[in-house]
Amino acid sequence: MARKRDTSERIERVSTLITGIGELVTNDPAPDRDGGPLGIIRDASVLIRDGRIAWVGRSAHAPLASPSSSSSSSSSSSSSSIEPAPFAGARAPAPAETADSTFDLGGAAMIPGFVDSHSHLVFGGDRADEFAARMAGRRYEAGGIRSTVAATRAASDDELRMRLSGFMRELHAQGTTTVEIKSGYGLSIVDEERLVRLAREVTDEVTFLGAHVVPAEFADDRDAYVDLVVGDMLTACAPHSRWIDVFCETGAFTLDETRRILNAGHDAGLLPRLHASQLGPGAGVQLAVELGAASVDHCTYLTDADIAALAGSNTVATLLPGVEFSTRQPYPDARRLIDAGVTVALASDCNPGSSFTSSLPFCIAVAVRDMGMTPAEAVWAATAGGAAALRRTDVGRVAPGVRADLVQLRAPSYTHLAYRPGVPLVERVWKDGAVSA
Ligand code: NIG
Ligand code: FE
Secondary structure: OOOOOOHHHHOOOOEEEEEEEEEEOOOOOOOOOEOHHHOEEEEEEEEEEOOEEEEEEEHHHOOEOOOOOOOOOOOOOOOOOOOOHHHOOOOOOOOOEOOOEEEEOOOOEEEEOEEEOOEOOOOOOOOHHHHHHHHOOOOOOHHHHHHHHHHHHHOOHHHHHHHHHHHHHHHHHOOEEEEEEEOOOOOOHHHHHHHHHHHHOOOOEEEEEEEOOOOHHHOOOHHHHHHHHHHHHHHHHHHHOOEEEEEEOOOOEOHHHHHHHHHHHHHOOOEEEEEEOOOOOOOHHHHHHHOOOOEEEEOOOOOHHHHHHHHOOOOEEEEOHHHHHHHOOOOOOHHHHHHOOOOEEEOOOEEOOOEOOOOHHHHHHHHHHHOOOOHHHHHHHHHHHHHHHOOOOOOOOOOOOOEOOEEEEOOOOOOHHHHOOOOOOEEEEEEOOEEEO
16 A cells, blocks of 8 residues: 655644743854854744744744734643743844744753664564573674564565554654664565665655675575675665665675675665674775765774774764663774764664664763763764764754754753653654644
C-alpha cells in the first residue's frame, strides 16, 4: 500500500507565536547573542509561518502589535490569547503581524529539534539476550547483525512499518525532528529494497547500507556479495535513497571493498557516508575524507593522522555514545576532535545490536559525562552538528526561513539536558510548525 511521506504535507499553514522563552538556543551566532556557536537569545520569541521560522529575536522587539482574535490560541500557562506584556514598547514594524495561536513558555528553554544523523530503525526482532550477555562480559561482535537480518527477512512490510512508526513516535517525543535511517538488515535485493522503501515513507534521509556485513549465504564468496551490492541491489535501492554507507571494519568490509561500493554509489547518484573505526583503528576515516564523505561515524579509535585528515576536511565526525554505553567499549574522545577543529555530531545509532536507544538527550548526557564535551558542545552536536552531517541548512538552527522544528524543554536551560540525565525534559515539540505535546 502506498504511503504518503512528504513532510511538506504536514506543514502547518498557520502562524504561531512562541513567547516567554527564557533561553533560546538558535545555533545562529551573532554579536549580541550569548553562548558562542549556540547563539543564545534570552527573553526570546519566535514567530512561525507556514511551517518555517518567520522571525526570531528578543520578545521586546517582536513584530506583533496586538493580540490575535483567533479562537485557536493556546498557551502553556494561562492565557488563550497573546499576552500584551512582553510587547510593551515593541518596535513593531508595519504592517503588524498577528498569530493564529500563541504559546507562552513561562521562561522555559527552547532548542532546535534534534537532528539524529545515524539510525537503523527498520528491523525485526531484538537482541536483548545479546545485550544481557555483553553486560555479563561477552564482547560485541559485528556478526550479531546476522540474527537481526534473519528476523527482518521474516517480518512483513506491515510489521516493519508498524515497528518503524512506533520508533518515529518515540523519537519525536524525545525531541528528534529529523532522522536519517539506514537499511542494512535485509542484505538481499528484495529485502534491502523493502527497507529503503519503508524508510522513505517516514524520512527523506535514507541511506542504502547493503554493505553492513556479508550475509551467511555468501560467507564463502564475499566477492560475489560485493558484486551484488554494487550491481542489482544498488540499482533497486538507489531510487529510494539519498546516501550510501559501508561498515568498514574488521569482520565487515575491507578498505578496497568500501572504496568500490562508495564509488559505485556515487555513480548511481548517492552521497557517501561511512561507519569506521568502531571496533579498532583502520583506514576508513581517511578514506571518508578522501571521498568527501559528509560524515564518518563511530570514530572510537582514531590516530593522530585520522584527526589531522578530519580537521582539514568538511567531513563531520559523528560520535555515537549509545554504542560505547551498550557495548562497554571505551568512549570516543570528543575533546581531542573538537580541539583539533573537527566538526563533531552526536547521533543515536539506534539499532537492536550495539545501541538500542533513540534518545539524543541520553547521548548528550553521556557525551558530557564521559567524552569531554561541554553541555553547549553536546547540544550543538546533536542539532547543528547532525544537520552538518546530513549537509542540511534548513534544520538544526532557529533562524528566518529555516524549518520550524523546535523543542520546548521542561527546564530553564539547555544545560539541564546533561545535568538531569534520564529525566524526560522534552515538554513540547514543533515539527514543520505543527505542535504536539
Ligand atoms: O552502527 N556498526 C555497524 N552497525 C551498527 C550495529 C548493528 C548491529 O549490531 O546490529 C552500528 O553500531
Ligand atoms: Fe550504525
